[in-house]
Amino acid sequence: MDDWDICKVQALWFIHCAIAGFLMLKNQVVCYCYNMFNLKTLYILQAFLLCCGDSFAGSCEEWFKKSKIKPGPVCMSECVVIPTKMATFSCALDCKKFCSERSIGEQLIFNLTDIYPNLTTAERELVAIEPKKSIIAYRLSHRAEHLCLTIYPSSDTNDESDACRHYVWAGLMFKELGSEFAQKVLNAHENDSKAPEIEKAMDLANNRAGILRAEQLEKNKKYSEDALIEEFIKALGEKQLIVIRPKSLPNERGIK
Amino acid sequence: MKKFKNVILVLTLLGTASYIYAINYVRGETMSVSKAEKKWGKREFGAEQFKSASEANRASMAASLIRNKKQFIGKDRSEIRKLLGDYSGHYVSGMFPTYLIQDAIKIGDEAWQIVFLLDADEKVKDIVVHKNCCYN
Numbered sequence: 264m265d266d267w268d269i270c271k272v273q274a275l276w277f278i279h280c281a282i283a284g285f286l287m288l289k290n291q292v293v294c295y296c297y298n299m300f301n302l303k304t305l306y307i308l309q310a311f312l313l314c315c316g317d318s319f320a321g322s323c324e325e326w327f328k329k330s331k332i333k334p335g336p337v338c339m340s341e342c343v344v345i346p347t348k349m350a351t352f353s354c355a356l357d358c359k360k361f362c363s364e365r366s367i368g369e370q371l372i373f374n375l376t377d378i379y380p381n382l383t384t385a386e387r388e389l390v391a392i393e394p395k396k397s398i399i400a401y402r403l404s405h406r407a408e409h410l411c412l413t414i415y416p417s418s419d420t421n422d423e424s425d426a427c428r429h430y431v432w433a434g435l436m437f438k439e440l441g442s443e444f445a446q447k448v449l450n451a452h453e454n455d456s457k458a459p460e461i462e463k464a465m466d467l468a469n470n471r472a473g474i475l476r477a478e479q480l481e482k483n484k485k486y487s488e489d490a491l492i493e494e495f496i497k498a499l500g501e502k503q504l505i506v507i508r509p510k511s512l513p514n515e516r517g518i519k
Numbered sequence: 520m521k522k523f524k525n526v527i528l529v530l531t532l533l534g535t536a537s538y539i540y541a542i543n544y545v546r547g548e549t550m551s552v553s554k555a556e557k558k559w560g561k562r563e564f565g566a567e568q569f570k571s572a573s574e575a576n577r578a579s580m581a582a583s584l585i586r587n588k589k590q591f592i593g594k595d596r597s598e599i600r601k602l603l604g605d606y607s608g609h610y611v612s613g614m615f616p617t618y619l620i621q622d623a624i625k626i627g628d629e630a631w632q633i634v635f636l637l638d639a640d641e642k643v644k645d646i647v648v649h650k651n652c653c654y655n
Contacts, residue, residue, distance in 0.1 A: 381637075417628075418608065418651055418652060420609055
């Protein structure tokens, strides 16, 4: 039952009340009895509507607002289990509507940037839970790419530049966001059902190597972006990293 | 009233220009189809040929591919991989189907790629020739 249905029922009730009142005044008993019957039904209905509240119309929105759930990928699953009362028992039916709503600013960002389509479902969930940290993680992915472009002339897929991006991104995130969140982001990033398993395996292995090396550098107080890149070149040379489609080592390409 | 209309018109134009500028700023450098045609030629696009072609041959098909982009709009990214083969190049993350059409040999060289831009449902919404390496 939506807002419009409620309006229709209430309008009908008022019309009936008015007719009943008018007939009573005119002492038209038969008609009055007939209308009393309808009136009773409508009274029950109105009482139900009143006690259920503010119920259907505005209160579902309030019910959703009070839950503090924000539109996003986990919204639906959380919304349908928000406790309800008599007045809000049917609000879960509107979860789809509430969860799909996005602010104008958010819509503009999604239209302006190619960030959102670039996220896996798991990443979208993570963004919904930890938006600030996720933005930092996203910024660091750009930083990693820029750093890797200091030793490779282009960004490719499944080659050494790809390994570099993952290794360095993992290292940067370890430093700025901690091991646990970095691991969460990296795993969510690889949680893409449409990506070939071999590519995911490559990325996960290089992510892990990046985190471990950054951890060591941090422990020895030698962490820096340059050190991370140097460690990457060293690890690549020692064949500790996985590259599906090798091109060449940075120094073999006459770089650095 | 006429003045008010002019103000609205100017604001709309300014808004549109800012919006286009913002998109281009965030996305990085792209190349128009006519420029791509001048630079790499206008060989007719064929999915099978593209799949097994070298970067140079892919480049020569880029303009034709973009001119006929309607056939790809709305397709899922996994369909693009099936049709055109494994990705090369890179844009933002591994989610976007990208195909290098001009690789760089050394740092400072230009590298270009075809990028299939996706919407929030991972369906192709546009195809652009994009400068590999540069986006904000």
